[in-house]
Amino acid sequence: MDVSALERKPHSEAKKASLAEDLYDAGAADDRALEAAAQCVLRGVDAAVLGLPDAAPAGAEESTRSAALFGGAVAAEDTGRMQEAEALYRRAADNEHPGAMNNLGLLLEDTGRSPEAEGWFRRAADLGNANAMSNLAVRLRDAGQVAEAERWFRRAADLGHVTAMNNLALLFEATERPECADEWFRKAADAGHTGAMTTLGVLLEKQGQIEEGEAWYRRAADTGEPNAMFNLGLLLEDAGKAEPAELWIRRAADAGHVTAMFNLGVLADDSGRTQEAETWWRKAADAGHPKAMFNLAITLEETGRPEDAETWYRRAGEAGHPASVLNLACTLRQTGRQREAETWYRKAADAGNVAAMFDLGLLLEAFGEVGEAESWYRKAAEAGEAVAMTNLGALLMESGRSEEGEWWYRKAAEAGRPVAMCNLAVAMERTGRMTEAETWHRRAAETGHPRAMFLLGGILEHRGRTDEAETWWRRAADAGHPGAMSGLAYLLAMAGRVDAAETWRRRAAAAGEPGATPMR
Structure with missing residues (x-):
């Protein structure tokens, strides 16, 4: 699966x-x-008070x-x-x-x-x-x-x-009085309030007045306002002005703007400066930015530091970052901590993460908890996850609900899943619908699915189309399918190509194919 x-x-x-x-x-600034x-x-x-004239x-x-x-x-x-x-x-x-x-x-x-x-x-x-x-x-x-x-x-x-x-x-x-809000933001900005300048810039940008919005960002940014520096950087980035954009985002990051730190890490990573990216993501992560924690974890994982990566996945997951919850669960599963993985998969699945629903179903099926596994596969399948449709179809088939199982296989197959195409074809073979089965086996085989190539070859050989059967068995054999190796050996032997047949029989035997004993 x-x-x-x-x-x-x-x-x-x-x-x-x-x-x-x-x-x-x-700070009561005016009074100060x-x-x-x-x-x-x-x-x-003392002198002033004592020295006041009597008539004061x-x-x-x-x-x-x-x-x-x-x-x-x-x-x-x-x-x-x-x-x-x-x-x-x-x-x-x-x-x-x-x-x-x-x-x-x-x-x-x-x-x-x-x-x-x-x-x-x-x-x-x-x-x-x-x-x-x-x-x-x-x-x-x-x-x-x-x-x-x-x-x-x-x-x-x-x-x-x-x-x-x-x-x-x-x-x-x-209180949803935008015209009044715009008027007073502008008055505050004109009076020198840097926060109002920044907000006015945002409003103008949303209204499509980009040049005036940029002008207000610049006025606020020139005073050292971090939000304005950051927004100016984003505006310039959107305009394709990469160098000045990074300059302003860097200034905002240097001023402590956490999202700017995160974005600066992305810019550095996109341009191949992975060490700098890690540095900025770590700073943002230390400041509590969940996406930075996630990106830092990915970087640590890619550079061979899995324990540190797990730490940051966990911190980001605890902060509610959905992808981190899922990745932590995957990490735990891959390192043998299945029950803890289940806890995190459940957290992600309960939050609506479709991939987690599928993975939780996969884990529960491995635990033998088939009923609950089916429930999670179904939720993921109903949310459009084609892999879950395939696995749900398999569980239904195994429990004798073949009609519903075939329905889910077909839905997954129509969504482009080769495994589902192949499984649907097998279900059709079992009920004698060979022509339709061949169609679905061929569709799966054309995607490069070895089992479908093997099964398609079997149908073709049974129908006497041995040349075409040989083609598909050879493709499946080259892809490492033991049954196809054995089938190809059989066809070659029948055609009198004994040496070639022996080669494929030996390869099939080495791959563990039953009955593929080399000829003596």
Whole structure:
């Protein structure tokens, strides 16, 4: 019975990264821009406060103290003194410092105190802090409060908050308002948001506006944006510009873009740089890329490192990569670990892998579990796997269900399977349909199937067409079929060509053909 070959390396991934992840304003960047000024205040705070004239407004003094506390909190957070930072943020926030409220919210969010964080984001947002508006909107969106999230994103965006513009666009995209999404992606891109530039490039490329899409990829790529570098590389590759394409994909890979590492490995492998390909696939595999794990495993197998290959097949299989599950099962079967192989075949088969369904049937049949083997052959056959049709037909024939067995043989034969053609012909011979049997034997024989050549020769010899029978038996004998060797020897002997007959009898005997004893 036929055994499925291992799957080979896939081609380069072509799906573009749209940078659709949440762009959470984790650093409160706008407020941190005040840090330098705040530090100046902090360094001179005692003198400044003590030296304030009696007539100075109380609000000015509180503002100075709040700025100093905020600056101290930022400095403490930047050096990892989180408890001190939280205490200083709280003091500044209690003095109505919006930036401190926002950063306190971020710190609380990072430490799992989300409800309190939302409260501080809301207080700062109500005081007009754009960062807090954006962060509050993210929390609301994540909690499913989309309408209120949209209002806060829009308020922050209207104040010029670039991340809010991008997140508003993402929200419009998620709620299937593409025109609004396009508008805000463009606004964010025009304002310098590299993620929006990349996404805008993707949208334009999908719309067929390749030149403008490329221009936005380039703007973002020139800032070091890995997704933009990668997408630019793919676009150039699609345009047949191989060298600049590889350059940008390499830059993205060097910047840590995992799919770029995988694709760079494919480009290297396609151009014969197998060692470089292995290096990049290993980097991507170490970063958790299942296809890279699979390709690395194939490479290791091809270069005589089967144990390492198995390790990566297993890791990729555990990550859900279908071809790796199948290849691991094949590896286990070939190394005698049949029951573990069965486990992995089942995993692949249950996931709908047709080749695994067939291989599982093959394994179960070898275990003597014919009923379940038939079930898996049937599933694979119904999914269009011609080899499974052949094996299902054989099981049905063996269990006396010849009509259904012949039906599956015919289906596989019509799909081009020589074994099925031959088996169908044998079934027809048994029921006296010799002309039709000859037709199917001939079709199989013409594909180079030795057994079909032998059986066709037998039909022809029986019908007295000895010259044609000799031709087919000779072809089968040359292909190593012992019965054909013996049959050819018989025909040659009958024709008086004794020496030639003796040669083929000896070859048949050496090949283990019963009754092919050399003439004395």
